[in-house]
Amino acid sequence: MTLEKLQYPSRSDDLVLTRSRTIGTALSSSPTRRGFFAGSVAALSIGLLVFASPGYAQTVTTSNTDAVVVAAAPATGQAAEDRSIRPFTVHVSRAALDDLRRRIAATRWPDKETVADQSQGAQLAKLQELVRYWGSGYDWHKAEAKLNALPQFMTNIDGLDIYFIHVRSRHKNALPVIITHGWPGSVLELIKVIGPLTDPTAHGGSAEDAFDVVIPSVPGYGFSSKPTGAGWDPDHIARAWAELMKRLGYTRYVAQGGDWGAPISSAMARQAPAGLLGIHLNLPATVPPEVAAALAGGGPAPAGLSEKEKAVFDALVTYAKKGNSAYFVMMTARPQTIGYGVTDSPAFLAAWMLVHPGFAQWTYGGDPEKSPTKDEVLDDITLYWLTNSATSAGRLYWENGGRGSVISAASQKTADISLPVAITVFPEDVYRPPETWARRAYRNLIYFHEVDRGGHFAAWEQPQLFAEEIRAAFRPLR
Template sequence: MITPFRIDVPQATLDDLRRRLDDARLPAPLPGDGWDTGVPVSWLSDLVDYWRTQYDWRAIEQRLNDIPQYTTEIDGQTIHFLHVRSAEPDALPLLLTHGWPGSFVEFLNLIGLLTDPVAYGGSAADAFHVVVPSLPGFGFSTPIVGTDWGTERIARTWAELMNRLGYAKYGVQGGDIGAAVSPEVGRVDPEHVVGVHLNGPGPLPPMPLPDDELATLTPLEQDRVARINAFMAEEFGYIAIQSTRPQTLAYGLVDSPVGQLAWIMDKFREWTHPRTTLPDALLDRDTLLTNVMIYWLTGSAGSAAYVGYAQQGGWGRTPANSGVPTGAIVFAHDVGIRRYTERENTVTRWTDVDRGGHFAALEEPELLLTDVREFFAGLR
């Protein structure tokens, strides 16, 4: 059964948030108060003040509820999703999967462009019906049920969702966790998936790379390997925590909105491009805060961490190639390398671009949209 869903946050919940923000105890700045030790107090305190005094959740809530939303139960798990059908009769269904620390909010500005291209100066031939599920354990796809939410189970859940919606043929797209789940949808449902499109695709090469293999890479690919090494040395801590102690971490994040904000903003600064530009200079503050609100209002910090990084049983295996045509776009921040992606996927389109970061749908929606349209143009 599919049930219409509306976001309706009790006023008491918003009042509680306001009290917590008013009474927040921020840490003393560390020497220099720079990003090398984490989110600077000087920067975050200003964003917290904006959250307290200017951010209007009720206006955002109304805009979100203008988008058709639903829930359904699959394999015991509540799945929340957006579903916007195009008026174009030949539109292709497209399933979009977000990552961590993102949410369905990532795709909001793409929905109109995908479903109604004519209204934005495009062609009716590029129209999509859009389905945007919230990953299990994320946002309104909570509480989490069961212990084995690896990419294959999520992929089977997505395939069942598309079946319930009556879509016999569809495409899939995703980044971050979505870039791991989307190819898996092609593997579990190859008779129905016409194409897989990824931003920031994996898998990553086995590290460290031998010198002779490294020498065969292009300068661009060698730069990506160097940044993978830097990530493992400087940024891996959050994965270590989320994949081993998600419950312990959750106590702090679901109790402190400032803690939740800082945990997510750290990644928006590190993974947007250029890295030296502050997140709220690249993306508007309301968008950043709305994404954080999805985590805060649903208390999903722990289950999102658990689903995103605790299911490591399949790591290190090489999945079977589904044979489904796969396209990839790699923005400036990301580190996908074609030869490693091709070990598991039938790559028919690969695009490297010199700008944009990990949150492609938010940072470079037009570039992502163009690549998605051109990839699926021959697969309809």
């Protein structure tokens, strides 16, 4: 193995990677992507809403102790695929953190918004308070310690190094589950559920409900490699996840996802790789075609909707009118343009991530007892900053552009899913589907439950409840 410098804009001296022998996979441009702008602008405007673990043969990774350890796509021209699973440790240099604080201190702030609410975006006073704390009182090393306390690994799949956390349960016959995050989340939003899932007897459950937990970082996110060509859409990621579970030796397992994790898990279910028993979603693709068409065209609700269905339709209309999909539209259309800001300015990165409607109810740490806390959100933002991954992460929206809405049943081809599907609806999520739409979308729906608390980042906000839902959803598949 060789140790080479990874050139990142402005922060290259603090980032080092370890490469291993793999085969570089050429990725072709998606034909559906080319036709994206031929679609309806109205449809796009509603964005998201319509349209240490034993048993490994390991190759030890070396690292520079004064660097952020990250992964990148291997050099081309290598002859053989490296299927090894390599231990991974995070270490951030002092220089990288000093650079972050320097940039925060040099922030050039805009004038104050002219309204009393968040309708113009992140409010100046709240963001200034958060960012100033980020530069003076926040401690990244605590997040680093949390990650390094877990078994972390790398493996190369289709030319990209994929980072993942893998925690095996101490209980016999634990069911493996692969859990996928989305934007603007990361593996950090999911680590609170590891304990309740792997050790249920310590968290109010029974040994029979135990899971082995695999939490990968989506390509382009966090410590996973950044794709250097087009083609890493949810379908490709789904195939990579199936390969990952195969490499880990699992012959039967389940998958879970919210946000981007939902279309990725759904793609896995459509592909039905050997061993996949079923999926659980907390952002399911259930919007019926006629409802999606009405939303895209700005027309009235379709005839025949029940009272509850009409309420969901109205909520989607309101969501779009309030501009909640602005981030989705921009990242789908021009992620590179956003990238210049999120790469250069910590304040812009924080503002851009917090514009996500999943943070609409977040109080900027005003309630220290409410999860996620101020430090936990800054852990997530800082991970994006230190790995310089906000731009590459945003390209997943571009990759998905021609494939339509992540909550549209037709766009996500739910009719092609025959594997068991389970759904949990959290009351503060950005989309709360009625059960009638869920049963229409998924022919093998085995579980549907509306809970009384939690939002878009359910595993982060309500880890115990989230774990209980996973246990209940997959109990029939054991």
